[in-house]
Amino acid sequence: MNTKAAAALALLAASSALAQQPPVIGWVPPYGMDAAMRGLESAPGVAKGLTRIALQFWNPSSDGKGLVFAPIDKTGAPVTAADVARFRDWAKQRRIPVLLTVYNNSQVLAKWDWSLARHAFVEHRAEFVRALVAEMDRYQLDGTDIDLEGEGDHSADRAAYARFVSELSAALKPRGKLLTVDSFHSPCDNAPNMSWWADWTGRIDAIHSMGYADLYEGSTDTFTPPGKPVCEGGARIFKYSWQLQYGLKAGYRVDQIVLGMPTWVDTWGQGGQGSHAVAHLREVQALGAGIALWDLQFEGPQWKSDATWEAVVQLRSAPGDGWKPLLKPAP
Template identity: 30%
Template sequence: MNSRSVKRSVLTLALAALFAAGPAAAFKVVGYFPTWQGDVNSIPYGRMTHINYSFVLPTNSGGLQALEGGGARLNTLVSQAHAKNVKVLIAVGGWNDGDDSAFRSLAANSSYRANFVNNIVNFVNQYDLDGVDIDWEYPDAGAEANNFRLLMQDLSRALKPRGKLLTAAVTHNDWPGSVDSAVIEAVDFLNLMVYDLNYPHSTYQAAQAALTHWKFSEGLPKSKAVLGVPFYSRTNYIAYRDIIARYGAGAAQVDNAGGLDYNGQPTIKAKSELALNEAGGIMFWEISQDTRDNLSLMKTIWDTVGHAAGGGNGGDNDGGTPGDNYPDWNSNTYYAVGAIVRYEGKLYIAEHANPGYNPTISTWFWNPYTSTGGGNGGTPTYPEWRAGTQYAKGAVVRFNGRLYIAEHANPGYDPTISTWYWDPYTPAPGVDPGLVWKRANLTNYTSYPDPGSDECVNYNGCMWAGYFAFLNGKQSQDWVSANNIAAVHSKDAGAYKLKTLRLRQGSKSIDVKVYDMCSDSDCNGCCTANSRETGFLIDIEKHTMDRFGSGSGVVEWSCLDCK
């Protein structure tokens, strides 16, 4: 067995937390807004689902310091946000010049913790807030992490019965090690601060790595992962709006102007699409750093994810779900599966996610739609979801104009609430009418890992580089790079040895050949761990992953040459 058993050094799961179901919401768009700058009357409320007002500071004994900017400012923000159906949370803590002594003190003492929780509840009630975001930067591993867990559990017990949200801001990789399955269970979601890293400080690759780490190494469910992006340059901490003012509109299309490292519109759009596929939301620091024109990063985000977040066609909507007044189709808008648009007087539903393809030309992406919920003109006939109906694993239903597949058998749970039981579903392309599609957990490996890498050292990658279980001899790097290679769990190797599998994930598709297997004996049980969600593991080689465009998550597959 070789190293494709696997680079799973980073994929040892906190399994219980990964598959614990939490109450799910629509895709989240979370913006932080500071107490010390920005005009609450100029916030584009319609481009968010949540605002984290930042920050109120704790005291050593669990009290709260006076709110910078005053209560009237917060009252105005809450009033305007709620009028647009946007939730407001109070963010507690923040960087605070690296001084987390108050958190360390209050969390370590049960009386202080109780005092803090009571003060938080009173603060939330006083300002009619929707929840709390804890931004302790950062509890160290060990005693502080244990106290952080106790604090989050105490807050959860106090806030959840009141219908309030509890979230936390955390690092891109849980450094220095303060989040465990109990914290994940306690929160509604985590805001992953994937910025302030190296130079450049917030790349697309860093976002990918962060989501992979939190899913597989920390056991964070997709619905609770909110990807954080910056609206500023780490170099000299210059706001995006000031970069545009200094270097002009062209700076919005790149990630570096004048040596400043930031995210322009293309990268923000790409990260938004990544979050749609791999996370439950996107977050940004912070609202006042954005422009208020077509170069706006908030506009870019909302144009990309607004439909999944419950918004309209990407403009300054009211944050509500569109009713019969469906938005007009826009060629510059990203549409998620199930989005409904009006084009030339007719309605169309997005059967596949797309970046604004024409509904009458790109008919694989769009189908005619009637407002009663039924499609026509070749739309697959999927039944409408019915409460109280027993659904087997793999059942596909239509709910509110969108398709969902049962991840687990259930007695008719709501697809948008019970997301452990249901996932959004993309129907099979018309070119594959005879294929039987199944689901598998998708991972990836490197056939020729770098000397000294985790895979090379911890999984005998150096010894097994270029070797495959179902082929004789060592294969060259050129051969590996030219072929689409997959491995399956050793328990399935007999059935799928040297078979060709077709994989699809969203609009992506690729055919791979099973040349190898993943054996638990070579990686301390990682193969079974990585197949836990679906019961079937497909592990693709890195070159294959690059061609496919994905190497993680859940993939649909069909065997092309199985009898």
Template identity: 25%
Template sequence: MHHLKHWAMAAALAAAMPATATATTATAAPEIVGYYPGWKSDAFPVTAANVGAGKLTMALYAFLDVCWDGRHGNPEPSVNYVAACQDAAGDAAPANGALVFRDAARDGANLRALVALKRQHPRFKVVVSVGGWDWSNRFSNVADSAPARASFVASAVKLMRRYGLDGVDIDWEYPTEAGVPCVAGAVCARPADKQNFILLARELRAAFDAAGKADRKHYSITIAAGGNANYVNEGAAGSGWIKQLSQSLDWINIMAYDYHMPWEKNSGHHAALAADAGDPVTASGFHAAGSVQRYLRAGVAADKLVLGVPFYGYGWKGCAPGANGDGQYQPCDGGATGGVDGGNSYGYSHLLKQGYLTAEGEGGQGYRRYWNDAAKAPYLYHAAQRVWISYEDAASIREKAGYIKAQGLRGAMFWELSNDGGHQLLDALSGAMRSR
């Protein structure tokens, strides 16, 4: 996600506890958290119709970055973006660690437009998300430096007050294990990252609590977190760090997707809810319910966990039909090219626009829709073109909503609003989460 999430498959994945664990008491109003992609605002502006604030409890504005030596961005060739810092809080010369905008005029206008939606929807919150896949390269430096942590915290408080925001979401991908490789001579990950993350979150919580007391409101702190064992554990030290971190957070948004990616040799579900014996990866706990159970076993409270749901899918090309004729778990020739911008990513809106899915949720244009009842996941296969697509639809979202409620989790998060097709997925999620 986001940018797109790539997780190195952990060598030893913890076995998942069964999805039928005893439920805890769910919160009265479950969180429904959606990312808004700020860089898409020309084609997908902040409007009441696009955002659907009445169906959300929170919009996460993606993404802000942090400043370092007067610059921000990531020089690594796959990102190849570095620019002068544009201070989000309005200061002239951002210090190391300060939150910064990519485009101060655009991002500021988008935030003001999102905050304006709160007038009609008082339960709706607007939070800035910092980092993401491309821009997580400076978090290790910031968290490792007391002055930079202080700058991050001070600029965050100032930003909240400047725009009337409700909190910060830290999307560090990933502590101790940078997703985007670091350029030569730079440091993007340290063994101390996870302990430093605890320090940063504690300092931010203390400042947000003090500011909230003065401002008579609550400022939230959330993170986007990996669903794999490498994230939850801290090497030989085990999983104690994530429970410590959670004590400073309102909740953790688990990125429970990208379990299979189109560079793999075989097709596979990228966001299966549960294990399927046909897929050895899910059998070893690499699926959404397995990720949730990993956090629960680590001691994180159920009401501090929000399950991530993807509003996009992936396509594989050259997939053999297999014995069942549906292309599932079959050898393929790599990522398909019929997705967004000729790539392998298939937003739900793209599937509808291309006619690969009908408005009724059935396959079109030669695609047939299938359902894996073990994984609780839909998929499409075009037998003539040998294209296989893993995606999320209303049926799989309802299954995940049921799991969230049964487990007593805090709610659901999704990536991202522009991928929805006329709010079909958000309507399914909102309806299922709010039903008894």
């Protein structure tokens, strides 16, 4: 048996033994809290389908050492402790874990501020990690979701970001807390991106690939970053299966690769099993991966339908094994 085949079989065995039910996570944005609560209560299947809820309620503080509540609108009025408790209590009554999401954008900033993010995770890493853990504990949450995004080439910060994830993981894992990371959906641009995934293997519970309407199994699109050659030699990188295969090769279990879906629309993409939400849910179910819903406001009406949430529950309870062929070595 050659080395590639042996490695593939070893990964297949490990993935089969350790795979868990695919997660279904949805975010509550600070500017849409009431709409998100209506979304959560819109169909009985929502509570049955969700396995995690992430509260995108926090920004890094300006000094990089702590956290502040994000503004809910352009006036700067912040999220409140009562808002956190409202969603936490709803979720805990239904035994759904709740995550603290920290992000470097807001209704006031109106941009992804990488300098704000790196001031925290590069220049004040230890203090920032302690602040994340303390805030999680203060509100009795179940883990932390990192949504620190930078547009453009930030590869110079890759090693520092990996150290931050490692230190936060070391603070959370012994206590049984969750750690998830939100990532751009190509390996060729922005931060963090898919090429960084291997840095976090064994340290996080899930990666959320934030492609949303870009991602679907029938995709034939390629991606060319500004001023750079076509990504991955022109590969169809936005196919669900391509995203999942990349994560498997980086050392993750199938259930740890969580593919973004857009809930502000009912239909997107083409080809595959179809363009409607249920078709895309079936595509992901066949592969065995999880899904990440942006966001819980469910502006697309079909996301409030029983049929859609029946498909979500099926994705969780009967995951397919379409991921297995993705482990086969190239000829």
